[in-house]
Amino acid sequence: MYIVTAEDMYEIDRFAIDQGGIDGTILMENAGQAIAKEMMIAEEKSCHMAILVGSGNNGGDGFVIARYLKNEGYPVKVLQLVPNEKIKGDAAYHKQLLIHQKVPIQEVLTTDKLLECLVNVDIVIDAILGIGVTGEIREPLRGMISIINEQNARIYSVDIPSGLPANENHTIDIAIKADRTYIVEAPKQSLFLENTAPYYGEWKVIPIGIPIEAYGMIPKVRSWNLKDVKVSFPKRATFSHKGSHGKGLVIGGQELMPGSVALSSRAALKAGAGLVTVATMERNIPVIANYCMEAMYQNLSNFGHIDLAGFDGVAIGMGMGRNRTAKTFVEDVLAQEDVPVIIDADGLYHLKELLGMLQERRSPTILTPHYGEMAMLTNQEIETIKKAPFTMAKEFAQEHQVYLILKGKYTIITAPDGTQMVNATGNAGLAKGGTGDVLSGILLAFIMQHESVLEAMNNACFIHGMSADLRIESGQNTVIDLLASDVIDGLTNVFRTMS
Numbered sequence: 001m002y003i004v005t006a007e008d009m010y011e012i013d014r015f016a017i018d019q020g021g022i023d024g025t026i027l028m029e030n031a032g033q034a035i036a037k038e039m040m041i042a043e044e045k046s047c048h049m050a051i052l053v054g055s056g057n058n059g060g061d062g063f064v065i066a067r068y069l070k071n072e073g074y075p076v077k078v079l080q081l082v083p084n085e086k087i088k089g090d091a092a093y094h095k096q097l098l099i100h101q102k103v104p105i106q107e108v109l110t111t112d113k114l115l116e117c118l119v120n121v122d123i124v125i126d127a128i129l130g131i132g133v134t135g136e137i138r139e140p141l142r143g144m145i146s147i148i149n150e151q152n153a154r155i156y157s158v159d160i161p162s163g164l165p166a167n168e169n170h171t172i173d174i175a176i177k178a179d180r181t182y183i184v185e186a187p188k189q190s191l192f193l194e195n196t197a198p199y200y201g202e203w204k205v206i207p208i209g210i211p212i213e214a215y216g217m218i219p220k221v222r223s224w225n226l227k228d229v230k231v232s233f234p235k236r237a238t239f240s241h242k243g244s245h246g247k248g249l250v251i252g253g254q255e256l257m258p259g260s261v262a263l264s265s266r267a268a269l270k271a272g273a274g275l276v277t278v279a280t281m282e283r284n285i286p287v288i289a290n291y292c293m294e295a296m297y298q299n300l301s302n303f304g305h306i307d308l309a310g311f312d313g314v315a316i317g318m319g320m321g322r323n324r325t326a327k328t329f330v331e332d333v334l335a336q337e338d339v340p341v342i343i344d345a346d347g348l349y350h351l352k353e354l355l356g357m358l359q360e361r362r363s364p365t366i367l368t369p370h371y372g373e374m375a376m377l378t379n380q381e382i383e384t385i386k387k388a389p390f391t392m393a394k395e396f397a398q399e400h401q402v403y404l405i406l407k408g409k410y411t412i413i414t415a416p417d418g419t420q421m422v423n424a425t426g427n428a429g430l431a432k433g434g435t436g437d438v439l440s441g442i443l444l445a446f447i448m449q450h451e452s453v454l455e456a457m458n459n460a461c462f463i464h465g466m467s468a469d470l471r472i473e474s475g476q477n478t479v480i481d482l483l484a485s486d487v488i489d490g491l492t493n494v495f496r497t498m499s
């Protein structure tokens with residue numbers, strides 16, 4: 001599933017029409033028909049539905065939906081929120097089909113009239129504005145959107161909640177707050193942003209028959225799914241031994257935070273790492289070993305030099321603390337070039353002053369900031385990152401030649417060449433201390449076993465979230481009591497689904 005900007009979507013659309021020979025009216029028919037079918041599954045015939053259409057092709061989708069629902073006996077009324085002369089092109093064609101079928105279309109041009117028309121309406125189908133919206137929402141649509149949001153009716157948006165920008169880095173003006181959105185063909189960037197995602201409500205992507213070749217025209221941003229994981233997940237060879245699955249080093253855990261590295265190392269072993277060594281403060285070792293007795297230990301009390309030769313991967317920074325000696329240590333690790341390094345938590349704090357070293361590294365460097373850490377690394381406000389996470393992540397990864405995992409509800413994974421993936425697994429239970437340490441451990445295990453760093457990162461993020469999801473779905477936890485250690489235990493169920 002590709003994630004697009006409005007411009008990408010128009011490009012894809014043009015390709016389908018010009019190169020694929022598919023008429024725009026057919027794409028509109030496909031979209032409207034498929035959405036109407038979804039509506040028929042979701043809603044009873046006894047509901048009173050109002051389909052609200054605007055001037056563009058989003059409104060055109062609305063005319064098609066109305067035709068199919070009417071044919072099936074749903075009591076729909078079509079409210080056209082713009083004057084007749086505004087309906088043009090493909091939308092006009094479908095409006096005409098509706099008129100041929102004697103479906104009445106009411107012109108509703110004021111908020112008062114709209115209020116009157118919405119009395120006793122149970123379901124609003126929002127086909128007012130799609131991805132063509134620009135600038136501040138103008139009256140009377142502005143007032144109409146407010147009125148619609150105030151109704152008790154359930155709201156289904158077509159493609160995008162009307163008024164919401166499709167792209168990141170736009171200010172939200174006013175927009176429909178949908179209960180569910182049927183996204184036409186491909187999710188738009190705003191679906192994945194913290195500030196805009198809630199407007200969509202539940203969502204489902206509706207394919208409309210665009211040839212896959214059309215996606216060759218746009219920058220690739222994809223969401224990673226279970227099928228991708230199953231295809232790319234490395235199979236364990238029957239005759240493998242512990243050395244075949246990577247020798248990893250977990251560095252961190254100051255005296256007051258032994259749990260962080262304990263979680264990372266246990267997660268790495270549970271995620272399939274062959275051997276894990278934990279380099280931490282001497283006094284922590286008995287505590288950590290109690291939780292993770294399969295690991296080996298190295299005393300790091302002085303934060304001196306540690307030789308990385310012989311290790312296949314390193315994860316550094318979890319619970320490491322922010323004193324200057326810890327920084328020297330991060331610097332020492334980065335300078336040893338032959339090992340892939342994952343930098344998390346306090347390691348990222350120290351990295352801020354070491355960014356200049358990144359481009360010089362010959363082995364992959366993987367950074368795992370959440371939005372706050374990303375703001376710190378880029379000297380930006382956190383709101384700036386939230387508003388344009390795709391761009392901020394891409395610019396940073398390309399500039400510093402790193403792999404970047406920008407952690408959030410939707411995690412954005414970026415390779416140094418700018419390729420981006422989005423992970424959508426996981427739930428609110430993960431918003432808790434220690435879950436990031438678990439991700440670092442899974443990442444370490446996977447990076448040591450995959451040829452492709454990007455695939456390993458995608459799989460680690462997917463599986464980390466999936467473990468949390470399965471814990472909730474199975475009733476073993478709720479989003480309130482889920483612990484980072486539960487996510488580690490849940491890996492067993494995840495791996496069962498892989499075979």
Ligand SMILES: NC(=O)C1=CN([C@@H]2O[C@H](COP(=O)(O)OP(=O)(O)OC[C@H]3O[C@@H](n4cnc5c(N)ncnc54)[C@H](OP(=O)(O)O)[C@@H]3O)[C@@H](O)[C@H]2O)[C@@H](O)CC1
Nearest residue numbers: 013027028056057058129130131132133134136137138159
């Ligand atoms: N992708 C695909 O393959 C397919 C996509 N399809 C569908 O097409 C949709 C995109 O259609 P689109 O380009 O016509 O844009 P859309 O948003 O419906 O209308 C734009 C109009 O809105 C108005 N307007 C704009 N800003 C405004 C503002 N601030 N305040 C007030 N009014 C404002 C402005 O009208 P104006 O009043 O300026 O004449 C402008 O002309 C897409 O979302 C999907 O649903 C399907 O049909 C199947 C194939």
Ligand SMILES: [K+]
Nearest residue numbers: 129158160162
């Ligand atoms: K809409």
